[in-house]
Amino acid sequence: MSKQTVVVIGAGAAGMACACTLAQHDICVTLIDEQPQAGGQIYRNLTENQHMPADFKDLLGSDYFKGADLIKDLDHPQITHHARCVIWQIDEDGTVYFSVDGKAQSIKGDYVVVATGALERPTPVKGWTLAGVMGAGAAQVAMKRDGIVPSGDVVLAGCGPLLLLVAQQLAKAGCQIKALLDSTTTKDHVNALPSLLPALSNMSLLKKGMEIKVSLKKLGIPHITGVEKIEMSGDTALEQITYHKDGKSHTLACDTVLLHQGVVPNIQISRQLNLDHQWDESLRCWHPTTDDWGQSSNQNIFVAGDGAGIIGALGSQYSATLSALKISVLMGKLPESDLLKQAAPIRKKLKAEQAVRPFINTLFKPKWLRPDDEDVVVCRCEETTVKDIKRSADIGCSGPNQLKSFTRAGMGPCQGRYCGLSVVEILAHAQKTTPDKLGYYRIRPPLKPLRLSEVASLNTLDQKDA
Amino acid sequence: MFKLVRPNTNQSVTIYFNGAPLTAFENETVAAALLRQGKKEFRTTPVKQQKRLPFCMMGTCYDCLLTIDDLQDVQGCATYVRDGMQIKTQHINEKQGSDHE
Numbered sequence: 220m221s222k223q224t225v226v227v228i229g230a231g232a233a234g235m236a237c238a239c240t241l242a243q244h245d246i247c248v249t250l251i252d253e254q255p256q257a258g259g260q261i262y263r264n265l266t267e268n269q270h271m272p273a274d275f276k277d278l279l280g281s282d283y284f285k286g287a288d289l290i291k292d293l294d295h296p297q298i299t300h301h302a303r304c305v306i307w308q309i310d311e312d313g314t315v316y317f318s319v320d321g322k323a324q325s326i327k328g329d330y331v332v333v334a335t336g337a338l339e340r341p342t343p344v345k346g347w348t349l350a351g352v353m354g355a356g357a358a359q360v361a362m363k364r365d366g367i368v369p370s371g372d373v374v375l376a377g378c379g380p381l382l383l384l385v386a387q388q389l390a391k392a393g394c395q396i397k398a399l400l401d402s403t404t405t406k407d408h409v410n411a412l413p414s415l416l417p418a419l420s421n422m423s424l425l426k427k428g429m430e431i432k433v434s435l436k437k438l439g440i441p442h443i444t445g446v447e448k449i450e451m452s453g454d455t456a457l458e459q460i461t462y463h464k465d466g467k468s469h470t471l472a473c474d475t476v477l478l479h480q481g482v483v484p485n486i487q488i489s490r491q492l493n494l495d496h497q498w499d500e501s502l503r504c505w506h507p508t509t510d511d512w513g514q515s516s517n518q519n520i521f522v523a524g525d526g527a528g529i530i531g532a533l534g535s536q537y538s539a540t541l542s543a544l545k546i547s548v549l550m551g552k553l554p555e556s557d558l559l560k561q562a563a564p565i566r567k568k569l570k571a572e573q574a575v576r577p578f579i580n581t582l583f584k585p586k587w588l589r590p591d592d593e594d595v596v597v598c599r600c601e602e603t604t605v606k607d608i609k610r611s612a613d614i615g616c617s618g619p620n621q622l623k624s625f626t627r628a629g630m631g632p633c634q635g636r637y638c639g640l641s642v643v644e645i646l647a648h649a650q651k652t653t654p655d656k657l658g659y660y661r662i663r664p665p666l667k668p669l670r671l672s673e674v675a676s677l678n679t680l681d682q683k684d685a
Numbered sequence: 686m687f688k689l690v691r692p693n694t695n696q697s698v699t700i701y702f703n704g705a706p707l708t709a710f711e712n713e714t715v716a717a718a719l720l721r722q723g724k725k726e727f728r729t730t731p732v733k734q735q736k737r738l739p740f741c742m743m744g745t746c747y748d749c750l751l752t753i754d755d756l757q758d759v760q761g762c763a764t765y766v767r768d769g770m771q772i773k774t775q776h777i778n779e780k781q782g783s784d785h786e
């Protein structure tokens with residue numbers, strides 16, 4: 220009989236913490252991730268960057284290098300880490316199908332933990348598809364992984380802690396930052412005030428935020444707040460950005476625009492699994508419905524980390540540790556009577572991370588969700604515009620799934636990852652309803668485009684020591 | 686345009702972009718190698734023939750699609766360079782089908 224196994228998907232803060240805790244309880248873990256190294260978003264390429272010159276390490280910051288211990292702990296006889304594996308399907312019984320180097324394999328877990336993290340929220344504004352416009356998080360990926368930064372004039376636009384962090388990192392890297400166009404208003408600050416008191420229980424995070432703001436000033440970055448609207452233009456690629464503030468518009472020539480409006484849970488896998496989801500009105504996104512331990516509506520499937528609802532790197536680690544403890548009980552490796560005791564200190568730390576979220580979410584409320592401009596492209600893959608979507612709404616399109624057949628929106632290779640939220644915002648507004656009533660795209664396998672030769676090569680992976 | 690912000694001491698390899706040789710570093714993604722060399726286009730879109738460059742750099746948006754070693758629709762941001770790799774911009778037209786440079 221094969222050994223009991225838990226399959227953990229995603230080797231980020233959550234997936235790593237989960238795998239390590241399971242291993243400590245003598246449970247065999249298969250950790251699967253598409254990246255060549257463990258680390259996920261925040262700790263991307265950490266192992267290599269530890270050997271980089273001091274000034275580069277300085278701009279990555281001390282939080283980044285905190286992931287080193289988690290990565291080291293993965294070196295455990297109970298953990299098998301499969302890197303460069305693209306997952307393309309998961310069955311309700313816990314069978315996970317993935318491809319490595321063009322060859323497909325499958326493995327069945329007694330439990331599956333989905334820890335696939337977050338994506339940058341789409342920012343559907345005029346010109347966001349132009350060559351030269353990318354995500355601020357994307358620029359950070361390029362910096363951490365490949366050591367490259369934009370070389371011409373850079374403008375950052377949007378809102379959120381990551382936008383400010385990336386501005387700081389790029390300025391330290393010597394990039395020419397022409398402006399940081401921040402949609403955050405004085406009103407957002409006022410609105411966030413009532414949630415400041417509970418947030419005070421996490422002083423270190425608040426302090427970090429303040430430090431970044433001071434640092435942006437010191438670095439001489441023109442930080443323009445209260446920006447109401449932006450649009451990018453250029454003949455065949457980006458040439459300039461125009462921003463509107465206080466009834467006036469200003470245009471800046473630039474080579475790169477980095478957009479960001481916070482991150483949202485990556486729900487491709489949880490949707491493909493048909494797990495229950497709920498709409499988060501303040502964050503304006505969906506997340507899978509889970510209990511206090513991360514267990515989803517399918518009892519074999521747990522969801523942990525940012526993929527279960529945005530909670531940050533530390534929060535992701537804690538929530539995933541709780542999932543691992545619960546699974547340890549379910550697999551008979553931890554007495555049920557010990558569960559609450561072991562969980563208590565972790566739950567306390569998780570609470571401190573949760574306490575600061577309402578403040579962050581209110582302060583950095585995303586603004587550019589539903590473009591008025593009719594020719595803005597919403598679905599980057601199929602180039603569906605606002606006008607196409609509104610026209611479908613006018614003729615009675617009932618929701619995002621019907622919109623697919625009306626306009627092809629969401630049918631390209633990204634499977635709606637960068638248009639799903641915008642589509643429901645536009646449709647809901649046009650039909651005077653709310654996104655949670657409209658629902659979301661049905662996600663069918665393969666989760667990522669797959670070649671026929673890959674499917675043909677399907678092998679069942681032998682479980683460790685089976 | 687992108688530039689290196691820290692030394693890259695990895696072994697250099699030669700890749701070919703639309704037939705022209707370029708120097709890249711081992712362990713570098715195809716997307717990074719091309720952005721670093723100032724390439725302004727990875728593909729044009731099937732409907733409006735717009736030029737696209739990488740947008741997410743993390744394998745989720747599919748804006749970085751290229752034809753690599755004769756395989757269409759390969760993600761440049763999720764593919765690592767190999768010596769001798771043949772990379773081509775991709776111009777797949779909705780009506781006419783594929784047309785590589």
Ligand SMILES: Cc1cc2nc3c(=O)[nH]c(=O)nc-3n(C[C@H](O)[C@H](O)[C@H](O)COP(=O)(O)OP(=O)(O)OC[C@H]3O[C@@H](n4cnc5c(N)ncnc54)[C@H](O)[C@@H]3O)c2cc1C
Pocket residue numbers: 228229230231232233234251252253254258259260261262304305306307334335336337338339356357359360381384482523524525526531532533535666743
């Ligand atoms: C671009 C970006 C940059 C960020 N930078 C920072 C930062 O600098 N500081 C910070 O505090 N927070 C940052 N965040 C926020 C970040 O989401 C969390 O702080 C933290 O990384 C969440 O941990 P996680 O384990 O839940 O997810 P992640 O760290 O995102 O890990 C998820 C892992 O799942 C893998 N994965 C996803 N889908 C699949 C699939 N289908 N098949 C195989 N593997 C898959 C991914 O490759 C990834 O390694 C960033 C987010 C993004 C999107």
Ligand code: FES
Pocket residue numbers: 738739740741742743744745746747748749750760761762763
């Ligand atoms: S840039 Fe988004 S998938 Fe490569």
